[in-house]
Amino acid sequence: MDGTIHVLGASQPLPHDQAFYDARAADERKDLLTEPFDSDSGRDNQPNHNHDKGVAAGFGKISATAGGEQESSVVRFISDPVQIRAGQTVEWANNDPNLPHTITFGTEPANPVPPSPDVTVDADGARHAVINSTSDSTHSGLISAAGHERLGVRQAPLGVTRFRVTFTHAGTYPYICVLHDNLGMKGTVIVGP
Numbered sequence: 001m002d003g004t005i006h007v008l009g010a011s012q013p014l015p016h017d018q019a020f021y022d023a024r025a026a027d028e029r030k031d032l033l034t035e036p037f038d039s040d041s042g043r044d045n046q047p048n049h050n051h052d053k054g055v056a057a058g059f060g061k062i063s064a065t066a067g068g069e070q071e072s073s074v075v076r077f078i079s080d081p082v083q084i085r086a087g088q089t090v091e092w093a094n095n096d097p098n099l100p101h102t103i104t105f106g107t108e109p110a111n112p113v114p115p116s117p118d119v120t121v122d123a124d125g126a127r128h129a130v131i132n133s134t135s136d137s138t139h140s141g142l143i144s145a146a147g148h149e150r151l152g153v154r155q156a157p158l159g160v161t162r163f164r165v166t167f168t169h170a171g172t173y174p175y176i177c178v179l180h181d182n183l184g185m186k187g188t189v190i191v192g193p
């Protein structure tokens with residue numbers, strides 16, 4: 001691990017111009033944002049016995065940089081709209097270590113933190129609700145990873161990063177993340193008979 005410093009005279013041209021560095025920055029940004037799509041855990045092809053369809057509720061990444069850390073987030077529901085049949089279950093998974101999200105059908109709650117009273121907890125810790133009609137309201141509460149682990153600090157309990165909804169009747173069910181709907185974080189579940 002060694003390096004070399006080239007010191008140029010003040011009048012010598014630099015090897016690269018600003019456009020070169022702008023293009024490199026754009027490439028790195030694209031890599032950060034697209035990489036999780038290759039290997040995420042919330043896509044439809046993920047083998048999982050707890051649900052029929054998976055939706056990624058955001059992606060994010062924390063990168064080490066010379067200046068400390070850098071965070072990047074995709075604030076979207078990926079795999080949207082999702083189509084299922086009546087009786088099937090959709091699972092949302094937040095794959096972002098930076099941002100909490102919610103999955104909210106119907107009326108927005110005054111307090112976005114706790115889940116609505118109809119939400120139960122599955123054996124694996126995921127939250128779960130059942131929606132019987134397009135006029136039902138349900139709210140996941142904040143779905144988020146636990147805080148960073150830090151030296152000398154007692155480890156925080158795991159965060160709840162998954163929310164499932166079982167749909168018993170056909171219909172079109174729009175939903176939002178109450179924290180980021182203004183940024184376009186909205187989705188739709190289409191339930192066939």
Ligand SMILES: [Cu+2]
Pocket residue numbers: 058075100101102177178179180181185
């Ligand atoms: Cu969100």
